[in-house]
Amino acid sequence: MKRIAVVGAGTIGLSWATLFATKGFRVFIYDPRNDLKEVFEEYVQSIKPTLELLELPTEEWVQHITLSTSLEEAVKDAQIIQENGPENLAWKQQLYAEMEQFVAPDTLFLSSSSTLGASDIAEKMQMPGRMLIGHPFNPPLVMPLVEVVPGKSTSQDSVESAMTFYASLGKKPRLIQKEVFGFVANRLQFAMLQEAMHLVDSGVVSMNDLDEIVKDSIGLRWAVTGPMLGMHLGGGQSGMEAFLRHLGTTMERTWREQGDVVLDDETIKRLAEKSLGAYGHRTIAEHGRARDELQIEFLTKRREK
Numbered sequence: 012m013k014r015i016a017v018v019g020a021g022t023i024g025l026s027w028a029t030l031f032a033t034k035g036f037r038v039f040i041y042d043p044r045n046d047l048k049e050v051f052e053e054y055v056q057s058i059k060p061t062l063e064l065l066e067l068p069t070e071e072w073v074q075h076i077t078l079s080t081s082l083e084e085a086v087k088d089a090q091i092i093q094e095n096g097p098e099n100l101a102w103k104q105q106l107y108a109e110m111e112q113f114v115a116p117d118t119l120f121l122s123s124s125s126t127l128g129a130s131d132i133a134e135k136m137q138m139p140g141r142m143l144i145g146h147p148f149n150p151p152l153v154m155p156l157v158e159v160v161p162g163k164s165t166s167q168d169s170v171e172s173a174m175t176f177y178a179s180l181g182k183k184p185r186l187i188q189k190e191v192f193g194f195v196a197n198r199l200q201f202a203m204l205q206e207a208m209h210l211v212d213s214g215v216v217s218m219n220d221l222d223e224i225v226k227d228s229i230g231l232r233w234a235v236t237g238p239m240l241g242m243h244l245g246g247g248q249s250g251m252e253a254f255l256r257h258l259g260t261t262m263e264r265t266w267r268e269q270g271d272v273v274l275d276d277e278t279i280k281r282l283a284e285k286s287l288g289a290y291g292h293r294t295i296a297e298h299g300r301a302r303d304e305l306q307i308e309f310l311t312k313r314r315e316k
């Protein structure tokens with residue numbers, strides 16, 4: 012049985028660990044948090060409805076999990092390490108240099124980082140060829156995408172191993188050809204989130220209505236066509252060229268008028284207050300379960316097409 016180390020047991024790490032264990036891997040979780048056992052036990056109960064919807068085992072997988080009390084114990088015999096620590100470059104650089112001391116030469120290092128490049132993270136490694144990004148979308152247990160982003164030293168073997176590994180889990184690994192901060196999905200997401208926060212914070216639309224507008228339009232469309240095919244279909248029989256010749260000027264004006272957002276403390280507090288007003292009536296776990304139920308139903312339908 013292949014052994015996977017999950018380093019960092021927060022939002023992403025616990026979801027990855029569950030996926031790995033339900034797929035039959037032996038999983039060692041390391042996190043210095045002093046409530047790891049309690050957090051894990053609570054998570055095991057809260058994730059059951061999602062596992063049922065995914066037709067994954069809801070109980071047995073826990074036997075494949077070991078909560079490690081040391082980093083060395085967690086990683087020393089791992090063939091694969093999925094790192095999910097804080098999004099802090101200096102911290103990740105130090106961690107990879109430390110982990111490298113304990114593992115075999117062919118251990119694959121995968122970081123869940125949302126934005127940081129493998130070239131930078133692996134800077135202090137002796138053997139950076141075996142390190143790359145495996146960036147999931149939250150929650151990895153449900154969302155198909157994994158952005159596989161090699162660094163300047165990453166070997167082709169490591170890239171192929173990562174792509175094969177994620178595909179074997181039923182994920183949709185996509186190889187990103189060039190290192191850019193934020194990769195692809197987050198650069199797209201963050202561009203839109205800037206405008207979304209601007210529109211809500213400036214009072215153009217309520218937070219709840221903004222979400223419903225996206226869900227009933229571009230969210231629904233792009234889940235089926237993606238943005239590029241969406242534009243191509245928006246141009247009628249002449250496709251993308253007609254779309255851009257017809258609406259290009261309008262798009263360029265909108266880009267010039269889009270809002271700038273500075274996430275200072277006051278702005279964060281205003282948006283957080285609006286978020287509680289819109290969504291505070293249910294717990295994060297309740298929203299998460301409702302999200303997972305609909306997303307799994309949609310993914311199942313889309314797969315059937």
Ligand SMILES: NC(=O)C1=CN([C@@H]2O[C@H](COP(=O)(O)OP(=O)(O)OC[C@H]3O[C@@H](n4cnc5c(N)ncnc54)[C@H](O)[C@@H]3O)[C@@H](O)[C@H]2O)C=CC1
Nearest residue numbers: 019020021022023042044095096097098123124125147149
């Ligand atoms: N939250 C999200 O939606 C997504 C996050 N990511 C990325 O995944 C990584 C983790 O993010 P989250 O799970 O959201 O963060 P989180 O804050 O929920 O979890 C981070 C975990 O790292 C642990 N940690 C701190 N020091 C550690 C150490 N020395 N060794 C091991 N663990 C340590 C913390 O105790 C915490 O449990 C980040 O790089 C983030 O950019 C990627 C995709 C989505």
Ligand SMILES: O=C(O)[C@@H](O)C(=O)[C@H](O)[C@@H](O)CO
Nearest residue numbers: 124125147148149196197200
């Ligand atoms: O949104 C996601 O799940 C991922 O793209 C992420 O990396 C994290 O959410 C974070 O970057 C903020 O969206």
